[in-house]
Amino acid sequence: MSLQKLGLVELHKKFTAGEVTATEIVRAYFLRISQVESKVKAFVTQTEEAAYQQAECLDQKLKVWRKTHPLTGMPLAVKDNICTEGVPTTCSSRMLQNFAPPYDATVVSRLRSQEYILVGKTNLDEFAMGSSTENSAFGPSRNPWNLHCVPGGSSGGSAAAVAAEECVAALGSDTGGSIRQPAAFCGVVGVKPTYGRVSRYGLVAFASSLDQIGPITRNVPDAAFLLQAIAGHDPMDSTSVDRPVPDYMKALQKRDLKNVRVGVPVEFFTEGLDPEVEQAVRPAIGELKQLGAEIKEIRLPRTDAAVAVYYVIATAEASSNLARFDGVRFGFRAKETKDLLELYMKTRQEGFGPEVKRRIMLGTYVLSAGYYDAYYGKAQAVRTLVCQDFDAAFKDVDLIVTPATPTPAFKLGEKSEDPLQMYLSDIFTISVNLAGLPAIALPCGFSGAGLPIGLQLIGRAFEEDLMLRAAHAYEQSTAWHRQKPNLR
Amino acid sequence: MTFETVIGVEVHAQLRTNSKMFCGCGTTFGLSANSQTCPVCLGLPGSLPVINRTAIEMAVRAGLALNCTITANNRFARKNYFYPDLPKGYQISQYEDPICQHGWVEVAVGAATKRVRIRRAHLEEDAGKNVHGVGTAGSRVDLNRAGTPLLEIVTEPDMRSADEVVAYLKGLRDVLMYLDVCDGNMEEGSFRCEPNLSLRPVGQREFGTKVELKNINSFRYVKDAVEYEIKRQTKVLTEGGKIYQETRLWNIDRGETAVMRSKEEAHDYRYFPDPDLVPLQLHEDWIEGFRSSLPELPTVRARRFITEYGLPEYDAGVITTSKGIADYFETCLKQFNEPKTVSNWVMGELTRELNNSGTDIAASPISPDRLVDLLMMVDKGVISLKVAREIFPELYSSGKTPQQIVQDKGLTQVSDEGALGKVIDEVLRNNPTQVTQFKEGKQQVLGFLVGQVMKASGGKANPGKVNELLKKKLIV
Numbered sequence: 012m013s014l015q016k017l018g019l020v021e022l023h024k025k026f027t028a029g030e031v032t033a034t035e036i037v038r039a040y041f042l043r044i045s046q047v048e049s050k051v052k053a054f055v056t057q058t059e060e061a062a063y064q065q066a067e068c069l070d071q072k073l074k075v076w077r078k079t080h081p082l083t084g085m086p087l088a089v090k091d092n093i094c095t096e097g098v099p100t101t102c103s104s105r106m107l108q109n110f111a112p113p114y115d116a117t118v119v120s121r122l123r124s125q126e127y128i129l130v131g132k133t134n135l136d137e138f139a140m141g142s143s144t145e146n147s148a149f150g151p152s153r154n155p156w157n158l159h160c161v162p163g164g165s166s167g168g169s170a171a172a173v174a175a176e177e178c179v180a181a182l183g184s185d186t187g188g189s190i191r192q193p194a195a196f197c198g199v200v201g202v203k204p205t206y207g208r209v210s211r212y213g214l215v216a217f218a219s220s221l222d223q224i225g226p227i228t229r230n231v232p233d234a235a236f237l238l239q240a241i242a243g244h245d246p247m248d249s250t251s252v253d254r255p256v257p258d259y260m261k262a263l264q265k266r267d268l269k270n271v272r273v274g275v276p277v278e279f280f281t282e283g284l285d286p287e288v289e290q291a292v293r294p295a296i297g298e299l300k301q302l303g304a305e306i307k308e309i310r311l312p313r314t315d316a317a318v319a320v321y322y323v324i325a326t327a328e329a330s331s332n333l334a335r336f337d338g339v340r341f342g343f344r345a346k347e348t349k350d351l352l353e354l355y356m357k358t359r360q361e362g363f364g365p366e367v368k369r370r371i372m373l374g375t376y377v378l379s380a381g382y383y384d385a386y387y388g389k390a391q392a393v394r395t396l397v398c399q400d401f402d403a404a405f406k407d408v409d410l411i412v413t414p415a416t417p418t419p420a421f422k423l424g425e426k427s428e429d430p431l432q433m434y435l436s437d438i439f440t441i442s443v444n445l446a447g448l449p450a451i452a453l454p455c456g457f458s459g460a461g462l463p464i465g466l467q468l469i470g471r472a473f474e475e476d477l478m479l480r481a482a483h484a485y486e487q488s489t490a491w492h493r494q495k496p497n498l499r
Numbered sequence: 500m501t502f503e504t505v506i507g508v509e510v511h512a513q514l515r516t517n518s519k520m521f522c523g524c525g526t527t528f529g530l531s532a533n534s535q536t537c538p539v540c541l542g543l544p545g546s547l548p549v550i551n552r553t554a555i556e557m558a559v560r561a562g563l564a565l566n567c568t569i570t571a572n573n574r575f576a577r578k579n580y581f582y583p584d585l586p587k588g589y590q591i592s593q594y595e596d597p598i599c600q601h602g603w604v605e606v607a608v609g610a611a612t613k614r615v616r617i618r619r620a621h622l623e624e625d626a627g628k629n630v631h632g633v634g635t636a637g638s639r640v641d642l643n644r645a646g647t648p649l650l651e652i653v654t655e656p657d658m659r660s661a662d663e664v665v666a667y668l669k670g671l672r673d674v675l676m677y678l679d680v681c682d683g684n685m686e687e688g689s690f691r692c693e694p695n696l697s698l699r700p701v702g703q704r705e706f707g708t709k710v711e712l713k714n715i716n717s718f719r720y721v722k723d724a725v726e727y728e729i730k731r732q733t734k735v736l737t738e739g740g741k742i743y744q745e746t747r748l749w750n751i752d753r754g755e756t757a758v759m760r761s762k763e764e765a766h767d768y769r770y771f772p773d774p775d776l777v778p779l780q781l782h783e784d785w786i787e788g789f790r791s792s793l794p795e796l797p798t799v800r801a802r803r804f805i806t807e808y809g810l811p812e813y814d815a816g817v818i819t820t821s822k823g824i825a826d827y828f829e830t831c832l833k834q835f836n837e838p839k840t841v842s843n844w845v846m847g848e849l850t851r852e853l854n855n856s857g858t859d860i861a862a863s864p865i866s867p868d869r870l871v872d873l874l875m876m877v878d879k880g881v882i883s884l885k886v887a888r889e890i891f892p893e894l895y896s897s898g899k900t901p902q903q904i905v906q907d908k909g910l911t912q913v914s915d916e917g918a919l920g921k922v923i924d925e926v927l928r929n930n931p932t933q934v935t936q937f938k939e940g941k942q943q944v945l946g947f948l949v950g951q952v953m954k955a956s957g958g959k960a961n962p963g964k965v966n967e968l969l970k971k972k973l974i975v
Contacts, residue, residue: 093545094544100545112544114538116545213546215545216544218774247547247549248547249549249775249777250547250774250777328774330579331577334579334587334589335544335586339640340541340640341543375769378579378769378771379767379769383769
């Protein structure tokens with residue numbers, strides 16, 4: 012069996028046992044990349060040379076002193092909006108095409124301290140704004156299950172790379188579904204942790220109150236394993252929360268769902284939901300019941316407001332977060348400008364793509380004098396109501412189960428002319444970010460066309476352990492995650 | 500028509516923290532460009548701010564000293580605008596619910612006391628500096644100052660004249676320096692003031708259109724700029740003109756103000772709560788802890804110096820300008836209870852030497868103990884006042900004790916009657932005319948003769964003794 016078939020936990024065991032060297036791992040993965048990357052286009056930057064060097068160093072060191080960390084020698088990909096010292100971090104934007112940050116994001120320095128191996132930086136919708144990776148300045152990534160389909164977004168490159176076995180696991184970021192939607196589209200597992208569980212320091216901000224970094228992996232134990240490495244308080248991020256991180260792998264040991272109450276929100280099963288998706292999700296809910304869970308119908312009445320609230324708050328924050336891309340200190344700067352104003356205008360005109368500009372304009376508008384109360388102020392008020400919906404629901408249930416997306420992956424170009432249709436592909440994931448809750452997407456079936464369908468489990472804040480346990484119990488009782496795309 | 504001037508003042512006081520408002524970079528003034536920067540204050544993608552606890556403490560202490568209410572639930576907001584010296588494209592500031600609100604400060608204007616109300620004081624980060632025309636073509640940006648904590652203190656429109664503005668600014672600066680939260684250095688920009696000024700016909704309640712004044716970096720310029728602007732606006736209004744709401748820069752060379760930007764060019768800053776910073780809760784116990792440990796403030800201390808030590812009002816005012824000076828003064832008094840003498844020396848010789856060498860009194864090479872040594876030597880007649888003054892610069896610069904210097908230079912005062920008698924006899928011999936004049940009743944000549952004796956003794960003679968002996972010899 013070739014090495015790249017192994018999941019993260021399995022590969023870790025094999026490596027720790029000394030059955031495989033880091034160099035062998037790196038060689039296997041770059042061989043795989045050379046075979047499939049031209050079709051998938053998951054990466055913006057590949058770090059092959061550095062990966063080999065690092066692997067050789069590790070192997071040398073381990074000969075002398077065999078001490079490993081959970082991620083030692085593990086070949087991971089990192090979404091290209093997470094800063095990696097000395098390695099380009101482009102956000103798939105012309106604005107940062109040649110930008111190599113002088114520092115590591117906290118999550119990256121945690122991985123580095125565990126001696127992980129960076130395979131490359133993965134493609135995304137420019138500045139994480141989009142749901143298909145079609146907004147990348149460097150061209151879209153493809154869905155490994157069907158190269159005419161999008162991998163989802165914005166972490167489409169990470170999800171595609173994991174599905175195509177170009178890395179053992181990857182990091183993504185999720186602002187409105189950007190980990191879970193591509194994970195669902197690509198038939199892999201994606202976790203959006205509780206807001207504050209994982210440090211945002213070094214994640215190029217899109218919407219600061221919604222962004223969260225999380226793992227994209229081939230199965231639930233891998234997600235638990237990688238989340239363990241990145242979770243925890245960071246003094247460099249004031250919004251990260253100082254509370255103990257549970258042992259997620261240990262939480263997976265319990266295989267049944269006795270005494271777990273799972274809510275099914277009626278608002279998520281209405282028109283707009285593709286029947287094929289419903290046909291996969293309903294049996295999955297049945298499976299949870301089989302495992303001992305108590306299934307309850309619940310209501311989240313403000314679900315229909317979530318998309319509107321999201322596009323006010325996220326764009327408002329983005330308009331301010333993206334102000335620093337002004338051509339003065341780093342990144343792209345327009346040539347031959349006659350004064351400061353023209354420098355700003357041309358740099359931003361030429362550096363940003365159309366979706367980013369659309370959102371900056373929207374966000375600027377909703378914050379402007381005279382409109383603030385009607386838009387931003389109102390959206391914040393409704394956001395509170397969305398949170399209250401979840402608070403009320405979680406009095407009666409321990410988990411909430413929904414489809415991860417309304418449809419399976421769509422075709423490239425299918426929605427790129429209609430931003431609103433594109434925005435609606437995140438309709439099931441967005442309210443989770445507004446409420447800051449943890450959620451996981453995992454495979455629960457396939458469409459008639461052979462495209463993966465994703466299930467979403469939403470937990471209470473900081474109860475990733477229960478969420479992972481339920482997801483794992485489900486995964487163990489099904490075989491969806493064992494199916495692999497045929498790329499050759 | 501006669502007009503009344505209405506003035507409010509905004510002050511940006513740089514807080515004396517070791518590190519910046521939202522990162523760990525240092526705050527030293529004048530280092531090489533961009534040497535005090537990091538991903539956070541450079542506004543690099545992905546970096547995040549973390550609130551400096553000391554800056555919060557300093558703002559709270561300043562607020563308490565200015566009789567403000569301290570806001571328990573603080574939020575930071577983003578003020579959005581583009582400028583090359585503003586790395587993130589927004590400044591982290593406070594908008595709603597500033598950390599300090601509704602305070603007041605009492606200041607002395609001439610003999611009267613004036614209460615100026617403080618509307619608010621909020622925390623924010625400073626911008627960097629654009630540097631134009633140095634070296635190669637084009638402009639450059641130095642971000643050493645970017646992210647330095649500022650307390651912006653805004654008054655109500657309570658002042659009516661340039662003198663009141665200056666008195667307020669001096670009083671405020673004294674308070675901040677007393678608390679050691681600001682070094683008060685106006686030239687380096689750690690205490691920047693922006694008066695806003697309008698006129699209205701006497702008796703009218705509504706305010707006129709106000710003009711904001713910038714680029715004022717000394718108290719003298721405050722007075723000049725405000726007085727200029729009063730004259731300018733009076734002239735415009737008297738001639739039937741209109742005042743436009745605008746920002747005007749004080750031009751030091753030309754001694755006038757000129758338009759910098761008009762209201763039409765004012766920005767929409769799109770303030771909104773900074774999502775990178777969680778609301779900052781200040782607990783009442785924590786705030787009260789600072790209240791109980793506030794030092795005695797300058798106006799109160801000055802009043803006490805007048806009543807307790809009998810210092811003249813002028814001396815009390817000068818001595819209490821700085822906490823360091825006032826503390827020094829009181830330390831001296833513990834060993835040498837002659838308040839006026841000590842105050843003379845501290846305000847005179849000591850301040851002169853400190854100013855010449857640009858030294859803070861806390862680092863004075865002459866400790867209170869040593870100054871007292873010197874004053875006691877004068878008091879006991881070991882040296883004359885004149886000698887004490889003469890050796891002061893050496894005392895300041897050499898690190899020697901006054902006893903050593905006096906001994907090395909042989910400057911011990913001569914009080915011995917025998918030794919003095921000889922000198923006096925010689926002076927009387929050499930100045931027969933004056934002796935005759937004295938005997939004829941011209942008393943003033945005595946001073947001349949004393950002077951001659953002092954001169955002949957190389958300044959070492961004890962003047963009191965000389966006086967006494969001279970009289971004895973002349974009257975006989």
